Amino acid sequence: MQIGYKLFAEGFSPQEMVRQAVRAEEAGFDFVEISDHYHPWLESHGHSGFAWSVLAAIAARTERIHLATGVTCPTIRYHPAIIAQAAATTSLLADGRFTLGLGSGERLSEHVTGAGWPVVGVRQEMLREACEIIRLLWSGGYRTYRGRHLSIEDARVFDLPQAQPEIAIAAGGPRAARIAAELGDALFVTEPRTDLIEAYLAAGGTGARYAEVPLAWAPTTDEALASAHERFRFGPTGWKVQSELPNVRDFEAATRFVRVEDMAGVFGAGPDPQQHLATAQGFVDAGYDRLALINAGPDPDGFLEFFEKELAAPIRALRRSG
Numbered sequence: 001m002q003i004g005y006k007l008f009a010e011g012f013s014p015q016e017m018v019r020q021a022v023r024a025e026e027a028g029f030d031f032v033e034i035s036d037h038y039h040p041w042l043e044s045h046g047h048s049g050f051a052w053s054v055l056a057a058i059a060a061r062t063e064r065i066h067l068a069t070g071v072t073c074p075t076i077r078y079h080p081a082i083i084a085q086a087a088a089t090t091s092l093l094a095d096g097r098f099t100l101g102l103g104s105g106e107r108l109s110e111h112v113t114g115a116g117w118p119v120v121g122v123r124q125e126m127l128r129e130a131c132e133i134i135r136l137l138w139s140g141g142y143r144t145y146r147g148r149h150l151s152i153e154d155a156r157v158f159d160l161p162q163a164q165p166e167i168a169i170a171a172g173g174p175r176a177a178r179i180a181a182e183l184g185d186a187l188f189v190t191e192p193r194t195d196l197i198e199a200y201l202a203a204g205g206t207g208a209r210y211a212e213v214p215l216a217w218a219p220t221t222d223e224a225l226a227s228a229h230e231r232f233r234f235g236p237t238g239w240k241v242q243s244e245l246p247n248v249r250d251f252e253a254a255t256r257f258v259r260v261e262d263m264a265g266v267f268g269a270g271p272d273p274q275q276h277l278a279t280a281q282g283f284v285d286a287g288y289d290r291l292a293l294i295n296a297g298p299d300p301d302g303f304l305e306f307f308e309k310e311l312a313a314p315i316r317a318l319r320r321s322g
Contacts, residue, residue, distance in 0.1 A: 001284075001316055004031035004292040005304075006070065006212055007054070010040035011231055012300075014049035014057070020300055021058040025065040027308040032058065033070035033101065033210075033292050038077060038109040041234040042255070043248050052086050059094035066097045070212070070292065071170045071188060073105030075123065076115050080130035081155050084137040091161040101188050101210070102131065103170030106243045108251070117246070124176060125149060131167065131183040138164045168210050172239040174199035181205030190239075192286040211288035213280050214267045216296040217303040221270030228263040228296035236262050267296055273310045277318065284318045291315070 005024040007017045021032045036051040055067050067090070074083040083100070091098040104123040111117050118126070129147035136143045142156045169180035170188040177196045180187045181203035188210040189196050197209060214235065218224035233255040234242065245251055263269070268279030280291055295303040 001318065002030040002208075002290045003312070003315055004033055004066075004068070004210075004290065005029045005307075006292045006294040007032055007034040008231070008294070009035050009037065009051060009054070010042075010045035010048055013047055014054050017049070017054050018057045018061060020304070021065065021067075022061050023301065023304050025062050027304045028312050029065060029307070031066035031068055031099075031290075031292070033068040033212075036069050036072040037106075038112050039248055041108070041242075041248070041251050042231075043252055044230070052090065055090050055098075056093055059090065059097070062094075062097075064097075066099065067094050068099040068168065068210075069101040070210075071101035071103040071168070073110055074102055074130040074134065075126040075150065076105060076110040076117075077113055080133040080150060081137060081152050083130070084134040085157050087134070087165050088138065088157050088160050091165045092159060096161060096163060096165075099166045099168055099186070100134075101168045101170065102127065102184070103188070104176065104243075107246050108242075108248070111246050117244075120243070122149070124179060127169075127176075128179060128183060131169070131179075134167070135164075135183075166207070168208070171196050171200070172243070177205070178203040186210060186290070189288070192282040192288070194286045197287040208290045209288045210290040210292060211283045211286075212292045212294055213283055214294050214296065215276050215279060215303075216263075216267045216269040217271070217276070217306050218269070218297040218299065219271055219302075221272075221275075224269035224271075224297050225260050225263050225267070227298040228267045228269060229258070229260040232263070232267070232294075232296045233258040235266060263296075269297075271306075273306075273314060276311060277314055280315055281318055281321070285321050287320070 074080040166185040168186035168188040169184035171177040177199035186207035216224040216228040268276040
Protein backbone atom coordinates (compact mmCIF):
# COMPACT_ATOMS: atom_id res chain seq x y z
CA MET A 1 0.00 0.00 0.00
CA GLN A 2 1.25 3.46 -0.93
CA ILE A 3 -0.44 6.72 0.01
CA GLY A 4 -0.29 9.82 -2.16
CA TYR A 5 -1.46 13.42 -1.99
CA LYS A 6 -3.50 14.96 -4.80
CA LEU A 7 -2.35 18.46 -5.73
CA PHE A 8 -5.50 20.46 -6.54
CA ALA A 9 -4.11 22.33 -9.53
CA GLU A 10 -7.38 24.17 -10.15
CA GLY A 11 -7.60 25.54 -6.63
CA PHE A 12 -4.08 26.75 -5.91
CA SER A 13 -1.30 28.70 -7.60
CA PRO A 14 1.74 26.90 -9.00
CA GLN A 15 3.91 28.25 -6.17
CA GLU A 16 1.47 26.98 -3.56
CA MET A 17 1.36 23.52 -5.12
CA VAL A 18 5.14 23.27 -4.93
CA ARG A 19 4.99 24.29 -1.28
CA GLN A 20 2.30 21.71 -0.56
CA ALA A 21 4.32 18.98 -2.28
CA VAL A 22 7.34 19.75 -0.10
CA ARG A 23 5.12 19.64 2.97
CA ALA A 24 3.56 16.36 1.78
CA GLU A 25 7.02 14.82 1.65
CA GLU A 26 7.67 16.01 5.20
CA ALA A 27 4.32 14.54 6.31
CA GLY A 28 5.32 11.11 4.98
CA PHE A 29 3.32 10.74 1.78
CA ASP A 30 4.75 8.32 -0.77
CA PHE A 31 3.78 10.29 -3.86
CA VAL A 32 2.05 13.41 -5.12
CA GLU A 33 -0.01 13.53 -8.28
CA ILE A 34 -1.23 16.51 -10.26
CA SER A 35 -3.93 16.91 -12.88
CA ASP A 36 -2.81 18.23 -16.26
CA HIS A 37 -5.59 20.58 -17.38
CA TYR A 38 -5.75 23.78 -19.40
CA HIS A 39 -8.90 25.05 -17.67
CA PRO A 40 -10.23 24.68 -14.13
CA TRP A 41 -13.56 22.92 -13.65
CA LEU A 42 -15.29 25.94 -12.12
CA GLU A 43 -14.76 29.68 -12.52
CA SER A 44 -14.37 30.04 -8.77
CA HIS A 45 -11.35 27.71 -8.78
CA GLY A 46 -9.30 30.49 -10.32
CA HIS A 47 -6.16 28.51 -11.24
CA SER A 48 -4.80 26.01 -13.74
CA GLY A 49 -1.03 26.24 -13.94
CA PHE A 50 1.15 24.28 -16.35
CA ALA A 51 1.61 20.89 -14.70
CA TRP A 52 5.02 20.13 -16.20
CA SER A 53 6.59 23.29 -14.82
CA VAL A 54 5.16 22.52 -11.40
CA LEU A 55 6.54 18.97 -11.55
CA ALA A 56 10.01 20.25 -12.45
CA ALA A 57 9.97 22.65 -9.50
CA ILE A 58 8.79 19.88 -7.15
CA ALA A 59 11.53 17.58 -8.41
CA ALA A 60 14.11 20.22 -7.55
CA ARG A 61 12.69 20.86 -4.08
CA THR A 62 12.17 17.26 -2.92
CA GLU A 63 14.35 14.21 -2.34
CA ARG A 64 12.18 11.16 -1.71
CA ILE A 65 8.57 11.63 -2.73
CA HIS A 66 7.41 10.17 -6.06
CA LEU A 67 5.68 12.36 -8.68
CA ALA A 68 2.89 11.52 -11.11
CA THR A 69 0.54 13.15 -13.59
CA GLY A 70 -3.04 12.34 -12.81
CA VAL A 71 -3.56 12.39 -15.75
CA THR A 72 -2.19 13.75 -19.05
CA CYS A 73 -4.03 13.49 -22.36
CA PRO A 74 -1.29 12.90 -24.97
CA THR A 75 -3.40 13.15 -28.11
CA ILE A 76 -5.02 16.55 -28.82
CA ARG A 77 -3.69 19.50 -26.78
CA TYR A 78 -0.33 17.72 -26.73
CA HIS A 79 1.28 15.47 -29.31
CA PRO A 80 2.66 12.24 -27.80
CA ALA A 81 6.16 13.12 -29.06
CA ILE A 82 6.08 16.15 -26.74
CA ILE A 83 4.83 14.08 -23.80
CA ALA A 84 7.55 11.48 -24.41
CA GLN A 85 10.14 14.26 -24.14
CA ALA A 86 8.46 15.96 -21.16
CA ALA A 87 8.13 12.73 -19.19
CA ALA A 88 11.71 11.68 -19.90
CA THR A 89 13.02 15.06 -18.75
CA THR A 90 10.84 15.03 -15.63
CA SER A 91 12.06 11.56 -14.74
CA LEU A 92 15.67 12.74 -15.07
CA LEU A 93 15.07 15.80 -12.91
CA ALA A 94 13.36 13.63 -10.27
CA ASP A 95 16.04 10.91 -10.36
CA GLY A 96 13.50 8.36 -11.56
CA ARG A 97 10.75 9.38 -9.12
CA PHE A 98 8.10 9.82 -11.80
CA THR A 99 5.06 7.97 -13.15
CA LEU A 100 3.35 9.13 -16.33
CA GLY A 101 -0.40 8.99 -15.93
CA LEU A 102 -2.22 9.01 -19.27
CA GLY A 103 -5.87 9.22 -20.24
CA SER A 104 -8.16 9.97 -23.17
CA GLY A 105 -8.88 13.46 -21.84
CA GLU A 106 -11.77 15.83 -21.22
CA ARG A 107 -13.19 18.22 -23.75
CA LEU A 108 -12.90 21.08 -21.25
CA SER A 109 -9.12 21.18 -21.64
CA GLU A 110 -8.52 19.55 -25.02
CA HIS A 111 -10.84 21.54 -27.32
CA VAL A 112 -8.74 24.69 -26.86
CA THR A 113 -6.52 23.98 -29.87
CA GLY A 114 -9.54 23.94 -32.21
CA ALA A 115 -8.84 20.37 -33.31
CA GLY A 116 -12.34 19.13 -32.42
CA TRP A 117 -13.48 16.55 -29.90
CA PRO A 118 -13.73 12.96 -31.21
CA VAL A 119 -16.17 10.35 -29.94
CA VAL A 120 -14.91 8.15 -27.12
CA GLY A 121 -14.03 5.20 -29.35
CA VAL A 122 -11.77 7.39 -31.49
CA ARG A 123 -10.24 8.98 -28.38
CA GLN A 124 -9.29 5.54 -27.12
CA GLU A 125 -7.81 4.58 -30.49
CA MET A 126 -5.74 7.75 -30.29
CA LEU A 127 -4.63 6.89 -26.75
CA ARG A 128 -3.41 3.49 -27.96
CA GLU A 129 -1.37 5.10 -30.71
CA ALA A 130 0.01 7.70 -28.30
CA CYS A 131 1.19 5.00 -25.89
CA GLU A 132 2.91 3.18 -28.75
CA ILE A 133 4.63 6.38 -29.90
CA ILE A 134 5.83 7.23 -26.38
CA ARG A 135 7.23 3.73 -25.84
CA LEU A 136 8.90 3.83 -29.24
CA LEU A 137 10.61 7.15 -28.54
CA TRP A 138 11.74 5.96 -25.12
CA SER A 139 13.49 3.02 -26.77
CA GLY A 140 16.02 5.43 -28.26
CA GLY A 141 17.15 6.41 -31.72
CA TYR A 142 15.36 8.17 -34.56
CA ARG A 143 11.85 6.82 -34.93
CA THR A 144 9.03 7.02 -37.46
CA TYR A 145 5.47 5.91 -36.76
CA ARG A 146 2.42 6.27 -38.96
CA GLY A 147 -0.87 5.53 -37.28
CA ARG A 148 -4.45 6.12 -38.22
CA HIS A 149 -4.63 9.26 -36.07
CA LEU A 150 -1.10 10.13 -34.93
CA SER A 151 2.32 10.01 -36.53
CA ILE A 152 5.96 10.92 -35.93
CA GLU A 153 8.68 11.44 -38.52
CA ASP A 154 12.39 10.95 -37.70
CA ALA A 155 11.85 11.92 -34.06
CA ARG A 156 14.32 11.25 -31.26
CA VAL A 157 14.31 12.02 -27.55
CA PHE A 158 17.97 12.65 -26.73
CA ASP A 159 17.80 12.84 -22.92
CA LEU A 160 16.43 9.54 -21.67
CA PRO A 161 16.48 8.12 -18.12
CA GLN A 162 18.18 4.78 -17.56
CA ALA A 163 14.83 3.18 -16.75
CA GLN A 164 11.65 4.16 -18.57
CA PRO A 165 8.99 5.80 -16.36
CA GLU A 166 6.02 3.62 -15.56
CA ILE A 167 2.83 4.49 -17.42
CA ALA A 168 -0.46 4.44 -15.51
CA ILE A 169 -3.53 4.59 -17.73
CA ALA A 170 -6.82 6.06 -16.54
CA ALA A 171 -9.96 4.01 -16.96
CA GLY A 172 -13.58 5.07 -16.65
CA GLY A 173 -14.83 1.81 -18.16
CA PRO A 174 -13.71 -1.77 -18.91
CA ARG A 175 -12.45 -0.94 -22.41
CA ALA A 176 -9.99 1.61 -21.07
CA ALA A 177 -8.99 -0.80 -18.29
CA ARG A 178 -8.03 -3.31 -20.97
CA ILE A 179 -5.89 -0.65 -22.66
CA ALA A 180 -4.18 -0.09 -19.30
CA ALA A 181 -3.38 -3.79 -19.10
CA GLU A 182 -2.13 -4.06 -22.67
CA LEU A 183 -0.11 -0.85 -23.02
CA GLY A 184 0.46 0.47 -19.51
CA ASP A 185 2.22 -0.53 -16.33
CA ALA A 186 -0.57 0.44 -13.94
CA LEU A 187 -4.27 1.32 -13.70
CA PHE A 188 -5.62 4.71 -12.60
CA VAL A 189 -9.25 5.33 -11.52
CA THR A 190 -11.39 7.82 -9.63
CA GLU A 191 -14.10 5.45 -8.33
CA PRO A 192 -13.93 2.30 -6.17
CA ARG A 193 -15.17 0.07 -8.98
CA THR A 194 -14.34 -3.63 -8.96
CA ASP A 195 -15.35 -4.08 -12.61
CA LEU A 196 -12.41 -1.96 -13.72
CA ILE A 197 -9.94 -4.11 -11.82
CA GLU A 198 -11.63 -7.26 -13.12
CA ALA A 199 -11.26 -6.04 -16.71
CA TYR A 200 -7.66 -5.01 -16.03
CA LEU A 201 -6.72 -8.38 -14.57
CA ALA A 202 -8.60 -10.33 -17.25
CA ALA A 203 -6.58 -8.52 -19.92
CA GLY A 204 -3.32 -9.49 -18.23
CA GLY A 205 -2.71 -6.40 -16.08
CA THR A 206 -0.32 -7.02 -13.20
CA GLY A 207 0.74 -3.53 -12.11
CA ALA A 208 -0.16 -1.06 -9.40
CA ARG A 209 -3.75 0.13 -9.11
CA TYR A 210 -4.06 3.86 -8.43
CA ALA A 211 -7.24 5.49 -7.14
CA GLU A 212 -8.15 8.98 -6.02
CA VAL A 213 -9.88 8.95 -2.62
CA PRO A 214 -12.22 11.93 -1.97
CA LEU A 215 -11.74 13.37 1.53
CA ALA A 216 -12.50 16.74 3.13
CA TRP A 217 -10.83 17.64 6.41
CA ALA A 218 -12.09 20.51 8.58
CA PRO A 219 -12.70 21.10 12.29
CA THR A 220 -16.41 20.30 11.77
CA THR A 221 -18.24 18.03 9.35
CA ASP A 222 -20.50 20.86 8.19
CA GLU A 223 -17.49 23.01 7.31
CA ALA A 224 -15.86 20.10 5.49
CA LEU A 225 -18.95 19.34 3.39
CA ALA A 226 -19.49 23.01 2.56
CA SER A 227 -15.93 23.23 1.30
CA ALA A 228 -16.29 19.98 -0.69
CA HIS A 229 -19.41 21.43 -2.31
CA GLU A 230 -17.69 24.70 -3.14
CA ARG A 231 -14.61 23.05 -4.64
CA PHE A 232 -15.71 19.65 -5.94
CA ARG A 233 -19.40 19.85 -6.78
CA PHE A 234 -18.50 18.91 -10.36
CA GLY A 235 -17.64 15.40 -9.13
CA PRO A 236 -21.20 14.05 -8.73
CA THR A 237 -22.01 14.98 -12.35
CA GLY A 238 -20.28 11.77 -13.45
CA TRP A 239 -17.63 10.91 -15.97
CA LYS A 240 -19.81 11.27 -19.08
CA VAL A 241 -20.60 14.86 -18.18
CA GLN A 242 -17.04 15.64 -17.09
CA SER A 243 -15.54 14.34 -20.32
CA GLU A 244 -17.96 16.08 -22.69
CA LEU A 245 -18.76 19.62 -21.48
CA PRO A 246 -16.64 22.18 -23.36
CA ASN A 247 -16.15 25.09 -20.99
CA VAL A 248 -16.15 26.32 -17.42
CA ARG A 249 -19.51 28.06 -17.81
CA ASP A 250 -21.11 24.73 -18.68
CA PHE A 251 -19.85 23.21 -15.44
CA GLU A 252 -21.17 26.17 -13.48
CA ALA A 253 -24.59 25.48 -15.02
CA ALA A 254 -24.38 21.70 -14.66
CA THR A 255 -23.55 21.95 -10.95
CA ARG A 256 -26.17 24.56 -10.10
CA PHE A 257 -28.48 22.04 -8.44
CA VAL A 258 -25.83 19.89 -6.71
CA ARG A 259 -26.47 20.24 -2.98
CA VAL A 260 -24.12 20.20 -0.02
CA GLU A 261 -25.79 17.01 1.21
CA ASP A 262 -24.96 15.33 -2.11
CA MET A 263 -21.28 15.49 -1.13
CA ALA A 264 -21.83 13.48 2.07
CA GLY A 265 -22.22 10.20 0.24
CA VAL A 266 -18.98 10.71 -1.67
CA PHE A 267 -16.48 12.38 0.65
CA GLY A 268 -15.09 11.25 3.95
CA ALA A 269 -15.62 14.54 5.77
CA GLY A 270 -14.88 16.24 9.06
CA PRO A 271 -12.34 15.85 11.88
CA ASP A 272 -12.90 12.16 12.71
CA PRO A 273 -10.24 9.85 11.23
CA GLN A 274 -12.77 7.02 11.10
CA GLN A 275 -14.82 8.86 8.50
CA HIS A 276 -11.78 9.18 6.27
CA LEU A 277 -10.68 5.60 6.86
CA ALA A 278 -14.15 4.31 5.96
CA THR A 279 -13.98 6.10 2.60
CA ALA A 280 -10.50 4.75 1.92
CA GLN A 281 -11.59 1.25 2.95
CA GLY A 282 -14.04 1.16 0.05
CA PHE A 283 -11.16 1.59 -2.39
CA VAL A 284 -9.01 -0.97 -0.59
CA ASP A 285 -11.88 -3.48 -0.64
CA ALA A 286 -12.24 -2.91 -4.38
CA GLY A 287 -8.57 -3.87 -4.80
CA TYR A 288 -6.68 -0.57 -5.14
CA ASP A 289 -3.22 -0.29 -3.60
CA ARG A 290 -2.08 3.25 -4.49
CA LEU A 291 -4.42 5.71 -2.79
CA ALA A 292 -4.11 9.39 -3.78
CA LEU A 293 -5.91 11.37 -1.09
CA ILE A 294 -7.88 14.42 -2.22
CA ASN A 295 -8.50 17.08 0.38
CA ALA A 296 -11.59 19.10 -0.51
CA GLY A 297 -11.46 20.87 2.84
CA PRO A 298 -10.54 24.55 3.24
CA ASP A 299 -7.16 24.12 4.96
CA PRO A 300 -4.42 22.13 3.17
CA ASP A 301 -1.93 22.54 6.02
CA GLY A 302 -4.51 21.35 8.53
CA PHE A 303 -5.14 18.27 6.39
CA LEU A 304 -1.43 17.53 6.02
CA GLU A 305 -0.96 17.78 9.78
CA PHE A 306 -4.05 15.61 10.32
CA PHE A 307 -2.59 13.00 7.99
CA GLU A 308 0.80 13.09 9.67
CA LYS A 309 -0.54 12.76 13.23
CA GLU A 310 -3.77 10.78 12.93
CA LEU A 311 -4.30 9.22 9.52
CA ALA A 312 -0.97 7.97 8.16
CA ALA A 313 -0.53 4.87 10.30
CA PRO A 314 -4.13 3.54 10.24
CA ILE A 315 -4.64 4.16 6.53
CA ARG A 316 -1.44 2.28 5.70
CA ALA A 317 -2.70 -0.59 7.84
CA LEU A 318 -5.94 -1.00 5.86
CA ARG A 319 -6.47 -4.41 4.29
CA ARG A 320 -9.27 -5.84 2.19
CA SER A 321 -12.22 -6.81 4.34
CA GLY A 322 -12.64 -10.55 4.79
